[in-house]
Amino acid sequence: MSTETTPIVEINGVSKRFGSFAAVDNVTLSIGQGEFFALLGPSGCGKTTLLRMLAGLELPTEGRLIIDGQDMSGVPANQRPVNMVFQSYAVFPHMSVLDNVGYGLKVSGVQRPEIRERAQEALALVKLGDFGQRMPDQLSGGQRQRVALARALVKRPKVLLLDEPLSALDAKLREQMRLELVNLQETVGITFVIVTHDQDEALSMASRIAVMEAGQVRQLAPPAELYEFPKTRFVADFIGSVNMFEGRVEAVEKDVIRLACPGLERPIEVEQTDTPPVGATAWAALRPEKIEISKEPPSDPTENATPGRIEEITYLGEVSIYHVRVSEALPLVKVAMANVDRVTRRPFTWEDEVYLSWTRQCGVVLDR
Template identity: 60%
Template sequence: MVSAKPIIQIKDVTKEFSGNVKAVDAVSFDIVEGEFFALLGPSGCGKTTLLRMLAGFEIPTEGQIVIDGQPMEGVNPNRRPVNMVFQSYAVFPHMTVERNVGYGLRVTGVPEAEIKTRAQEALALVKLQDFGKRMPSQLSGGQRQRVALARALVKRPKVLLLDEPLSALDAKLREAMQLELVRLQKTVGITFVIVTHDQDEALSMANRIAVMEKGKVKQIAAPADLYEFPNCRFVADFIGKMNLFQGRVAGVSGNQIQIDLKGINRVTVPYAGAAQGEIAVAVRPEKVTLDRAEPAANRIRLRGRVSEVAYFGDESHIYLENATGVPVSVNLPNAARTTTPAVAIGDELWMSWDPADTLVLTE
């Protein structure tokens, strides 16, 4: 159960490297107890630097980090109530699985009998209770990652930090481990903070996600809110697939806005905010439908020609262009068991969507 009490408080934290490069730029937010929190963004956005500051491997240039009510200034990594799981696993090849898991306890002087008990408990959490006597070379990549998790959990940290922990796994195993991490987090009940560049990974695992760009946090929200209601063009374009159209405000009336879309036409969509000048309009590919007959007049509609078809098994991604060259992508479920494609390159089709599914992006 996620508590409302902050376990991590990040207060105006900035990290500068040589050359006045701001890897993290005036970031502030809280992470609450029992939360599975994701730091998401492209390479170089500052997410790993922020995680390393939580761990104590990097020191903030400005600002303050508080963990479990204690300011972390001057607190060494081994004294912090956190533990970290690295992308590379960092499992010792010359030690058995059980000794790997118990290593952190052993170097802090915990009695051997207690180490054995706690190592077995940690291995049971990751479903490796029968693998204690094996060497890492006898394990699969997924099993070695579980050993790294058990070694982090055995010290009973308040917060578990995960730095791209699944990136070295193949796609099918990565998906299985995503489910396993969610199960594990619910079982142990501690706060997980994961760094990832994989949006699907973040959406499927986290309670909340912070999207970062160029050292700044652009939006923090639950996965569904982030996907359906991005607050700017960067988040809209980075999370999932998105059709983005450039436009100019033609008028606002009540909770409706009229927009002249470049290369398309004027559309009217729901919008409660204030907007003027150049803006962007966006719609998810799965919200767009394809028809050979003209759609109803109450839908936003345009006609286009299919330029590409990408088959993915469960669905096909259809790429079209209208007469003025505006590209639109549509996700089409492959609902029928057939090898005959529903559409082909060169087909002339109507594209349409509900105005309520349109996002108006002013930033």
């Protein structure tokens, strides 16, 4: 699923200003029918404001929003073909679960028997079939969230908007809900637009992700592309963990960039089609899990390599992060290694003199 499908949401040069501050700054993007679309960014990047503008809870200062081919200017929140799952869930505390789910149908004038039937159906969809008579204060956080989901889905919106839907859940439940949300989206076939500050969440659920910073979309791509080929240092740093080497582009030969980095003996070589000009300042971004640690220098001379000393080891269960000093002038380099063996049989330990190596296909060179 990508932009080739018919767009259900078109955001056209949309800005939202509060005084001189632009919460959303000239954003243009389109979301395809049936997509699971994520707006990802740190807090204050404008992602929630953008979502609320789609819902009609905020009005854009500039630009146009088109949902399902219809211009949303002047269409109030209660007439838009979208529904929202709020961060706080906003489950009505004075209504039973069934009344909560049926609320949207009731205010739209649907007949009572149909309300019951559809609300019950929606509750079954989120596995709360037997909870209709409960009051919200008798539910756990996860169950309340399911109520909010059912309440929004029962209206059969063109687009379901989710504002940080998993942030209030504990880690285990969050992981389970990610999977369930993806399954749910496949079942109902409705376009989901989710706002999150959690990169794992966006990577694991979304078909495409827009990374936002300071009100602007920095990069819009499918998860793997975003992770492997970030376009800016911000995106590289925000999505996952990254080692950044600043340097000067020394030469470009046959799509191989040679980046001279102060502090490293050899320039870093990266294979890349889109290259900055020779002489420009650039940064090599390298994921910790793409670097290998060995006692001996690599045999392949085309491989990047640098000596270093292990200064710190962080044990994270499934992986350990080795912090390696390659130069006094550079920050410690993070290297992730799966803990295949038990920790006591770790191949390397503190103060070990080692070689770090990585191929030319790993990492990217960024010029901004």
